[in-house]
Every structure is written in C-alpha cells, then in structure tokens.
Amino acid sequence: MKVVVIAGGQGTRIASLNNEIPKAMIPINGKPILEYEVEMAKRYGYTDFLFVIGHMGDQIEHHFGDGQKWGVNIEYYKEEKPLGTAGALGYLKERLTEDFFVFYGDTVMDIDMCAMLEYHKNKQADATLFLHPNDHPYDSDIVDLEMNGRIKKFCNKPHKDGFVSHNMVNAALFIFSPKILDLVEVGIKSHIEKHVLPACLEKGLKLYGYVSFEYIKDMGTPDRYYSVCDDVTSGKVARLNRKYIRPAIFLDRDGVISKEVNLLCKPEQMELIEGVGEAIRYINQKGYLAIVVTNQPVIARNLCSLEELDYIHAKLETLLGHEHAYLNAIYYCPHHPDSGYPEERKEYKIKCDCRKPAPGMLLRAAKDWNIDMSQSYMIGDRDSDVRAGENAGCKASFKIEMNKSNALLDVLKTII
Ligand SMILES: [Zn+2]
Incomplete structure (x- = not known):
C-alpha cells in the first residue's frame, strides 16, 4: 500500500x-x-x-x-x-x-x-x-x-x-x-x-x-x-500513540457539566454550569481524556429520540467549544429497568449493564480508547456515579455538589 x-x-x-x-x-x-x-x-x-x-x-x-x-x-x-x-x-x-x-x-x-x-x-x-x-x-x-x-x-x-x-x-x-x-x-x-x-x-x-x-x-x-x-x-x-494506555476523567453530565433539569430533553435546556469550560480545558491540558458517562432514561421514557439526544450533545460540545474546551467522547445509557409508563419504548425497558452504578459505559470507553483505569477518576453528583467509578476500577471517585459553580474545577485541582 x-x-x-x-x-x-x-x-x-x-x-x-x-x-x-x-x-x-x-x-x-x-x-x-x-x-x-x-x-x-x-x-x-x-x-x-x-x-x-x-x-x-x-x-x-x-x-x-x-x-x-x-x-x-x-x-x-x-x-x-x-x-x-x-x-x-x-x-x-x-x-x-x-x-x-x-x-x-x-x-x-x-x-x-x-x-x-x-x-x-x-x-x-x-x-x-x-x-x-x-x-x-x-x-x-x-x-x-x-x-x-x-x-x-x-x-x-x-x-x-x-x-x-x-x-x-x-x-x-x-x-x-x-x-x-x-x-x-x-x-x-x-x-x-x-x-x-x-x-x-x-x-x-x-x-x-x-x-x-x-x-x-x-x-x-x-x-x-x-x-x-x-x-x-x-x-x-x-x-499519545494509540498503543500506549492513557488516563481519563469520567464525568457525569447533568448537575456536573450541565445544569440539572429534571429529564432534560430539549436543546434549549442545555446550559453549562459556571466554571465548567475552564474545568474541561484543564482536563484537556493535563493530557487526560474527558469522557462523559450519563444515564439518559429520557430515551426509554420516549421523551426524546436518539437523534434529539445526539443534537443535545452537539449543543453541549458547541458550548464547550466556545470556551476552548472539548470532550473526547460521550457515552449514554438509554435504558431504564422500571416499566409502566404509558408512552415508554419497550426495547429500552431492560436491565442493562450500562446504567450507573453498573460500570458498562466506563468499561466500554476503556476498551475503545485504551484507557488505564488505575490512573483514571470518576466525578459525579450522585452515589450511583461514585459506585460506577468503583465498579469500573477507577483510582478514585468523587461526589460533588449538584449545579455548583466551579465545583468540578475545585475537585480536579486536588487530583491532577
Ligand atoms: Zn443501559
């Protein structure tokens, strides 16, 4: 060739x-x-x-x-x-x-x-x-x-x-x-x-x-x-060649990067928490991958389609781009285990291995991007985030206060 x-x-x-x-x-x-x-x-x-x-x-x-x-x-x-x-x-x-x-x-x-x-x-x-x-x-x-x-x-x-x-x-x-x-x-x-x-x-x-x-x-x-x-x-x-393992920061989305809105399903609801641009830029500059892992039962509940969710994530990346920051990847779990809602999509109403606290999204990211879990961290605003990080074998996992300005940057500066 x-x-x-x-x-x-x-x-x-x-x-x-x-x-x-x-x-x-x-x-x-x-x-x-x-x-x-x-x-x-x-x-x-x-x-x-x-x-x-x-x-x-x-x-x-x-x-x-x-x-x-x-x-x-x-x-x-x-x-x-x-x-x-x-x-x-x-x-x-x-x-x-x-x-x-x-x-x-x-x-x-x-x-x-x-x-x-x-x-x-x-x-x-x-x-x-x-x-x-x-x-x-x-x-x-x-x-x-x-x-x-x-x-x-x-x-x-x-x-x-x-x-x-x-x-x-x-x-x-x-x-x-x-x-x-x-x-x-x-x-x-x-x-x-x-x-x-x-x-x-x-x-x-x-x-x-x-x-x-x-x-x-x-x-x-x-x-x-x-x-x-x-x-x-x-x-x-x-x-940075693919053959070498790399560390990552895994991030929950709602309440950690974007403002928590109950069941966010419209692009106009997507807004960054103050200080998040600087925080993600810090991750980028430190040579860590910035990877979002988020439970999105809005899909199973049929409040939003996969295409609409994709557009919401495009909006998130656009907002971060204006602050000179970028995410390396976004993983989401579209499932939800409890059925019974009238409008739900049955195919997503399953018990999966990706809904946090299960570690599926983190493990898939680790495989996709050759990530060294022993040098990686999980940051979220719920106990299920911390447990997902632990279940995936992260070096440490942190819970920060939901929607709080600069909370992400403050914790990052203590770890990397
Ligand atoms: Zn799932």
Whole structure:
C-alpha cells in the first residue's frame, strides 16, 4: 500500500531560518518533518512512497533520493505549476491502483496507521478521514457524522451565529480508494477538503470518519512551530500513540457539566454550569481524556429520540467549544429497568449493564480508547456515579455538589 505525500505548495520562512524552504523540510531537532513521516510509516510496514513535489522540490529530492538510506522506496511526481492539495492526484491514476494513504508534508504526527486502515477496511469505505475534536471548533472546518461514523456533510468555516455541531475536525490524514481519483479534474487547481471530498459525498461515495486522540498537528504559524518542537522533544507526540494506555476523567453530565433539569430533553435546556469550560480545558491540558458517562432514561421514557439526544450533545460540545474546551467522547445509557409508563419504548425497558452504578459505559470507553483505569477518576453528583467509578476500577471517585459553580474545577485541582 502506497503513501502519497503532498509536499508541493508554497515555501515558507519559519523560525530562525533565513532561506526559503518547502514546508515539508522544516527541521525539528535538525530533522525535516517529512523525515519523521517516512520513519513513522516505515514503523508500520509502509515502505512505498510517492512524493508530490513543487517548485522547491529539488531540496526534497536531494535530501531523500530514492529512499534507500531509510530502507524505503520513494518515487516523485513533480508539479509544473501549483495545483493545490488535490490537483496532482489527477495525474497519478495509473500509479495508484489500490487504496493509499495521503499525508500532507508539513504534518507532525505519531499515528497507529494499522488501526486506521483496519477501520477503513471494516467500513468498506471509499475514503476515511482522520478526525478529532479541537479547542476552537467555532472557526474550524467541521465534519458532520452519522452515529455509525459515516460522513453526512462538511460544514466549512466561517460558521453562522448559532451554529451547533459536534466538535469533529478534519486533521488532514486520509485513506483513499482509487475511486476518489475519478473526481479530480486533471490539470485544474483543486483542494482535497474544499473540492474533492464534497464531490465524493455528492456522488454517494462512502466516506467515514476515524476518530482518534493521537498527536497530529500541522505547521500553520511560527507559534505553532515552537509548540510542536516542544511536544516532539518532551515525548508527547510519541506518548499519545494509540498503543500506549492513557488516563481519563469520567464525568457525569447533568448537575456536573450541565445544569440539572429534571429529564432534560430539549436543546434549549442545555446550559453549562459556571466554571465548567475552564474545568474541561484543564482536563484537556493535563493530557487526560474527558469522557462523559450519563444515564439518559429520557430515551426509554420516549421523551426524546436518539437523534434529539445526539443534537443535545452537539449543543453541549458547541458550548464547550466556545470556551476552548472539548470532550473526547460521550457515552449514554438509554435504558431504564422500571416499566409502566404509558408512552415508554419497550426495547429500552431492560436491565442493562450500562446504567450507573453498573460500570458498562466506563468499561466500554476503556476498551475503545485504551484507557488505564488505575490512573483514571470518576466525578459525579450522585452515589450511583461514585459506585460506577468503583465498579469500573477507577483510582478514585468523587461526589460533588449538584449545579455548583466551579465545583468540578475545585475537585480536579486536588487530583491532577
Ligand atoms: Zn443501559
């Protein structure tokens, strides 16, 4: 399977460097970004590269040659004129006859490529996009997913006032089937995100979002450059790879993050408790996953549909996004054991293993995201939350006062 690296584009002057270089050759600790990418792919057994290079591409070719020095094989496609991130793909149809990865040359990342490919194959996707939440979704291009991970639509910035969505952003790492190439116009300047992917959706191709919290960042600005250098040096980039276990903070929703309303079932009832944005941002910055685990018997009671609940959670993520904070995942139990309500949905009136104090949601999250329970915490406002944390094997569980300003942040500061 080939790895196509888009390394054309404009050159850049960055950091203390005086001469113009292609972005892919920006050094971190003396080594070009593109070299980190080559080494990462090689670690996962991908050794066939196709570099798309532009007007300063000679520097790239001079450095990498045929790739032998790295134990890989590198071919080149040289653009005569800049064709955007997608334009060159139109010329590569004969060379790309099976599914392939696409990297941008200025991306610093450490991703379990095999896990992403496995997802792509399981979904039988025509394209898989690497997605993650970020701390500024309101001015990012958002990807709207169905609950099974299939991409519904792209909501590109700028967003209108009152825009509500899950916090899911394209991180610019892809797996494409050759079918995608048919939608690239040969010789015309175009971009993957702006032109090709929307055209794929229109044609009814199967696009899926692969969600992961591994490290992936591009070199947008000098400030970003310095922070990425620090992350490489400190080992953060490698440490967030999926193969390493990570700690999490599990959070109850109502009364802890959002104001407790009896049986919340309308988006306009969703409001953050004061100080929660700062608290979740604190979790994000400390390198813990922020994971909501919430009992939502409103589904079993038929007060709200799964789609409506999903929209309520999109509203929650939007409110947090405005405060530069994000949740990594939301798990909910739609069940309720007691039947007898006239309007209830029988299929959810069961005794399940996910309704807290049962640990089902926490255990499922642990499996999904490779969480180290012995270093994780549960925070709620009821005894059932504390018991769920204990039942799941959390390091400790805490009960805070319902709807109290800054209660979450105060307890977080005592534990992490
Ligand atoms: Zn349940």
